[in-house]
Amino acid sequence: MASFGLASRAWAQTVYGGDLFFPGYRSHFADVELTLVARQQGAYVYEPDSVLMEVDWGKDRATVRAEDRSLFKARARQGFGQRVTDPALLGLFA
Numbered sequence: 001m002a003s004f005g006l007a008s009r010a011w012a013q014t015v016y017g018g019d020l021f022f023p024g025y026r027s028h029f030a031d032v033e034l035t036l037v038a039r040q041q042g043a044y045v046y047e048p049d050s051v052l053m054e055v056d057w058g059k060d061r062a063t064v065r066a067e068d069r070s071l072f073k074a075r076a077r078q079g080f081g082q083r084v085t086d087p088a089l090l091g092l093f094a
Contacts, residue, residue: 005031011043015083022075028064029072032093033080040084 012020015037021030038044076094079085 005034005038007034007038022080024071024075025068026065028068033072033075036089036092037080037083039089040086 007020015034016022020034022033025033035044072093075081076084076090079090084090
């Protein structure tokens with residue numbers, strides 16, 4: 001999964017018709033889905049020298065929303081709207 005993502009507006013608009021992330025997620029898994037779509041499309045680039053420092057004081061206490069996890073699993077079974085077809089990618093976060 002991309003720890004931090006940058007996307008061109010032109011590419012992002014082709015994925016969900018204008019939304020950066022799939023709008024059904026409330027808190028979690030939108031970035032995971034977008035990472036898998038980018039990898040499927042050959043649009044994912046890993047840059048080891050890129051550094052991001054996230055300051056989220058409550059992150060360690062937060063739990064993953066069960067609804068988001070369920071939505072992710074359901075969307076994965078359908079290939080995220082047929083955007084991801086590679087079985088290896090679909091199995092990464094199963």
